[in-house]
Amino acid sequence: MNFSCNNKISNNQLLAVIVAAFLGCTAVSAPLGIIETAGGGACISVFLGGFAASIFFYILVRLTGKRITDSYQNVVYNSLGKFLGFLVLSAIFVYTSVYGGFQLSTTARMVHFTMEKSVSSLFAAILIVFVAFYTALRGRECVGRISEIAAVLMLAFIVFIFVISAPSMDLITLRPTPDEWRGILKGAFMSFSALSVAGYVFVMLPNGGNTKKTAFSVFLAFLIITVVLSFGTALAVSCFGVEESKRKLWPVIQMMNYTEFPGSLVERQEVLMSGFYVFSSFILTSLSVHISSVVLESIFKNINRVFSVLAACAVVLFFCLCALRKGGFEAVYSVYGFNLAMYGVMLLAPIASLLRRKK
Amino acid sequence: MELYKELNKNKEYIKNTLYGSDDIVFKEFENNGTKCFLIYADNIIRGTTIEEGILTNIMVRGEKNFDAFDMQNNLIAVGETKLVQSFEEVFDAVLLGDTVLIVENDNRAVVISTKGWPSRGIPEAKTEVVVQGPKDAFTELGSMNTVLIRRRIRDTALKVRRFKCGRRSKTDITVMYLKDVAKEELVENVISQIKSLDVDCILDSGYLEQFMEKRYSSPFPQLQLTERPDKAASAIYEGRVAVVVDNSPFVILVPSTLNIFFQSAEDYYERWEIMSFMRILRFFAAILSVALPGLYIALTVYRPDLIPTSLALKIASGRAYVPFPAIAEVLIMETAFELLREAGVRLPSPVSSAFGIVGGIVIGSAAVEAGIVGPVVVIMAALSGICSFAVPNPAFVSALRIVKYLIIFMSAFFGLFGFYTSVFLVLAHLASLESYGVPYLYPFCGGSANNYTDFKDSILRVPLRKMRRRPVFAKAGQRIRMLFKNKEGNK
Numbered sequence: 001m002n003f004s005c006n007n008k009i010s011n012n013q014l015l016a017v018i019v020a021a022f023l024g025c026t027a028v029s030a031p032l033g034i035i036e037t038a039g040g041g042a043c044i045s046v047f048l049g050g051f052a053a054s055i056f057f058y059i060l061v062r063l064t065g066k067r068i069t070d071s072y073q074n075v076v077y078n079s080l081g082k083f084l085g086f087l088v089l090s091a092i093f094v095y096t097s098v099y100g101g102f103q104l105s106t107t108a109r110m111v112h113f114t115m116e117k118s119v120s121s122l123f124a125a126i127l128i129v130f131v132a133f134y135t136a137l138r139g140r141e142c143v144g145r146i147s148e149i150a151a152v153l154m155l156a157f158i159v160f161i162f163v164i165s166a167p168s169m170d171l172i173t174l175r176p177t178p179d180e181w182r183g184i185l186k187g188a189f190m191s192f193s194a195l196s197v198a199g200y201v202f203v204m205l206p207n208g209g210n211t212k213k214t215a216f217s218v219f220l221a222f223l224i225i226t227v228v229l230s231f232g233t234a235l236a237v238s239c240f241g242v243e244e245s246k247r248k249l250w251p252v253i254q255m256m257n258y259t260e261f262p263g264s265l266v267e268r269q270e271v272l273m274s275g276f277y278v279f280s281s282f283i284l285t286s287l288s289v290h291i292s293s294v295v296l297e298s299i300f301k302n303i304n305r306v307f308s309v310l311a312a313c314a315v316v317l318f319f320c321l322c323a324l325r326k327g328g329f330e331a332v333y334s335v336y337g338f339n340l341a342m343y344g345v346m347l348l349a350p351i352a353s354l355l356r357r358k359k
Numbered sequence: 360m361e362l363y364k365e366l367n368k369n370k371e372y373i374k375n376t377l378y379g380s381d382d383i384v385f386k387e388f389e390n391n392g393t394k395c396f397l398i399y400a401d402n403i404i405r406g407t408t409i410e411e412g413i414l415t416n417i418m419v420r421g422e423k424n425f426d427a428f429d430m431q432n433n434l435i436a437v438g439e440t441k442l443v444q445s446f447e448e449v450f451d452a453v454l455l456g457d458t459v460l461i462v463e464n465d466n467r468a469v470v471i472s473t474k475g476w477p478s479r480g481i482p483e484a485k486t487e488v489v490v491q492g493p494k495d496a497f498t499e500l501g502s503m504n505t506v507l508i509r510r511r512i513r514d515t516a517l518k519v520r521r522f523k524c525g526r527r528s529k530t531d532i533t534v535m536y537l538k539d540v541a542k543e544e545l546v547e548n549v550i551s552q553i554k555s556l557d558v559d560c561i562l563d564s565g566y567l568e569q570f571m572e573k574r575y576s577s578p579f580p581q582l583q584l585t586e587r588p589d590k591a592a593s594a595i596y597e598g599r600v601a602v603v604v605d606n607s608p609f610v611i612l613v614p615s616t617l618n619i620f621f622q623s624a625e626d627y628y629e630r631w632e633i634m635s636f637m638r639i640l641r642f643f644a645a646i647l648s649v650a651l652p653g654l655y656i657a658l659t660v661y662r663p664d665l666i667p668t669s670l671a672l673k674i675a676s677g678r679a680y681v682p683f684p685a686i687a688e689v690l691i692m693e694t695a696f697e698l699l700r701e702a703g704v705r706l707p708s709p710v711s712s713a714f715g716i717v718g719g720i721v722i723g724s725a726a727v728e729a730g731i732v733g734p735v736v737v738i739m740a741a742l743s744g745i746c747s748f749a750v751p752n753p754a755f756v757s758a759l760r761i762v763k764y765l766i767i768f769m770s771a772f773f774g775l776f777g778f779y780t781s782v783f784l785v786l787a788h789l790a791s792l793e794s795y796g797v798p799y800l801y802p803f804c805g806g807s808a809n810n811y812t813d814f815k816d817s818i819l820r821v822p823l824r825k826m827r828r829r830p831v832f833a834k835a836g837q838r839i840r841m842l843f844k845n846k847e848g849n850k
Contacts, residue, residue: 010805010807012807013804013805111776115774115775115776116661116662116773116774116775116776116777118661118774119773119774119776119777123773124776127773127776127777127780128780131780131783131784131787134784134787134788135787135790135791138787138790138791139791141791141798142787142790142791144804145790145791145798145800145804145805146783146786146787146790146804148803148804148805149786149790149800149803149804150786271662271665271775275775275779278776278779278780279779279783282780282783286787
């Protein structure tokens with residue numbers, strides 16, 4: 001009877017989770033590094049890298065989807081054995097916690113500097129983790145359902161902003177120069193890496209379902225993120241110019257300050273954009289906490305659900321606090337930008353090949 | 360405990376057990392030498408049934424050595440009778456308004472249906488008023504409520520299953536559903552829940568509702584209560600299950616989603632354009648009633664730079680001499696409005712409307728003139744309260760009233776970030792709720808389960824001709840409810 005109460009999410013919900021969780025966060029964090037590398041051709045880099053990530057995930061899901069007839073964690077244990085499975089799952093736990101903690105620190109900083117100066121970054125982070133605890137405790141269905149609503153609202157909001165801002169784009173700024181092509185390709189790789197950190201959503205895959213539909217949902221999700229990110233980057237670069245964009249911490253959000261909404265009642269739009277980003281961050285943090293707790297439960301078999309979620313929250317918060325320390329942001333970012341992304345790719349590919357080898 | 364064969368022993372036991380209940384009547388009489396014993400509760404039984412349908416027949420036409428079975432089949436001129444053998448069944452029957460006949464030398468008793476509970480007739484709906492549509496409403500009599508639904512569903516597939524719930528109250532619970540439309544698991548789930556309840560009494564459907572809800576700690580109702588028979592019938596047609604509780608004028612409908620609480624009965628009786636507009640208005644009103652006070656605090660206290668300058672100056676000038684902070688102003692006005700609302704419910708209707716006007720004027724204007732609150736806060740609180748009345752379901756409105764305070768406090772402490780956090784928390788809570796396996800936010804979440812067709816009856820209501828499929832509550836093979844004939848006469 002029930003199409004719920006089964007701790008599974010549908011293909012549409014998976015699409016929504018990916019879009020809602022990663023759209024906001026990648027829109028804020030990714031373009032800065034890519035603009036520095038690719039200059040005026042940043043939007044091309046973003047599109048190329050994002051499209052490559054979409055194809056990459058489509059292939060991965062098609063390859064591994066049929067094997068995942070049980071939960072992802074059980075499949076890892078069955079395919080790799082207990083010891084190797086334990087190591088891989090531990091790595092995934094650290095990986096998702098670090099990523100979640102880092103994104104949380106970015107959000108907390110953004111809340112403090114852009115939205116509410118009276119709310120400290122630390123307190124903002126604690127509040128977000130509290131919400132993530134509640135959402136993660138309710139299970140993946142809760143995360144999937146709220147993502148369905150959030151993704152639609154976010155996309156509608158983004159499309160509206162783009163439609164308003166598009167007429168004022170200066171396309172000349174976006175034209176890449178011949179010597180920027182190397183930077184564009186490097187930027188494409190950075191974009192690919194930035195999106196590939198989303199690989200841990202494999203844990204959320206609707207196991208045993210129609211692999212083709214699931215793969216298409218994943219492909220579509222990353223394609224949507226790619227298109228939005230590319231357009232956002234193009235807008236930011238055309239608004240500020242290449243050199244000024246490199247100095248902006250969150251160019252896409254700060255660009256909102258210069259966008260004129262017709263008949264708008266609100267005088268500072270970047271706060272509205274921050275709200276959209278905060279929503280995305282809630283979902284991403286909830287997702288990170290949920291996946292970390294699920295992985296923890298598969299490592300420690302008899303752990304209580306509440307404790308696993310609490311432990312996951314504590315670890316995510318810990319990494320967030322590390323990033324929030326003075327100088328911590330730059331230190332973590334320099335590691336995150338490349339190593340963590342490679343970490344993600346390194347995790348996915350061997351698991352996929354091992355899964356394929358064992359039946 | 361089984362009945363005795365000896366009539367005297369039965370009489371003694373029954374009289375001892377019911378000792379002190381002066382409304383229970385014991386009648387001893389003879390049927391051609393065979394002693395009989397009649398027990399019934401005075402004023403519960405129906406008219407002259409006992410005299411005409413029972414006593415006259417037995418005394419005039421009865422034969423010697425007739426036992427209980429013979430009495431039941433040959434002498435008692437009442438439609439519903441049955442034989443019982445235990446004292447518990449005898450007492451249950453008497454207390455429910457039936458009459459029990461015990462015959463000498465027989466350990467069986469005849470239960471004769473003579474229920475005639477007093478009722479107030481079919482009233483008009485008070486909480487779900489419509490402009491166009493039927494005006495009748497349920498009563499406290501469960502049997503009457505069942506009849507009101509049956510009038511609207513003349514289908515042999517309509518099943519009416521009766522149970523008793525409550526150790527002492529033995530309240531009649533009736534579960535109604537369409538056998539070929541409602542999902543079997545849903546029906547069995549509801550019935551098993553009712554059967555498994557072990558409580559003293561079920562006094563109202565609200566009692567049962569709270570026992571049936573999975574997440575009883577949530578302020579949001581997960582089951583729908585209605586006093587309208589047309590709404591109950593409509594729900595049954597969609598594959599939902601109606602639970603009629605005796606002594607309660609509200610019928611429970613399961614499962615229920617958030618979308619359902621925004622639907623009014625007359626949505627389907629009037630034109631689709633205006634009703635779609637009303638639906639959008641209701642959703643907007645619900646959002647406004649919950650979010651407006653918190654947003655006001657977040658913007659005026661923490662981010663006045665977001666408000667257009669002219670409006671910000673107006674607000675500031677209104678608050679210039681107000682001695683309280685914004686949160687105190689908002690809480691004063693919101694609390695005052697809640698008190699007015701609560702007091703208005705308890706007052707007799709001739710007085711309540713005047714009271715509402717006087718109270719509003721006194722609290723609103725006088726408070727502003729006294730400088731206790733600013734004028735904008737009065738308007739904001741009134742608007743928030745009026746918007747809450749736009750939502751058709753009172754239980755859902757009550758939940759919004761509570762959630763509003765969470766958003767107010769979060770906005771007061773953490774500004775705009777607190778506002779976003781509280782809104783997300785509420786959404787997450789709603790996303791985690793389910794009603795008998797259906798996500799609470801359906802069709803906004805999980806709408807693909809019925810190919811997104813349920814969006815046709817959500818924020819907008821499409822023309823009835825386009826609503827050809829039943830909602831997701833119905834069995835998978837029974838989703839088509841409307842077929843049209845083409846020019847060739849084929850469906």
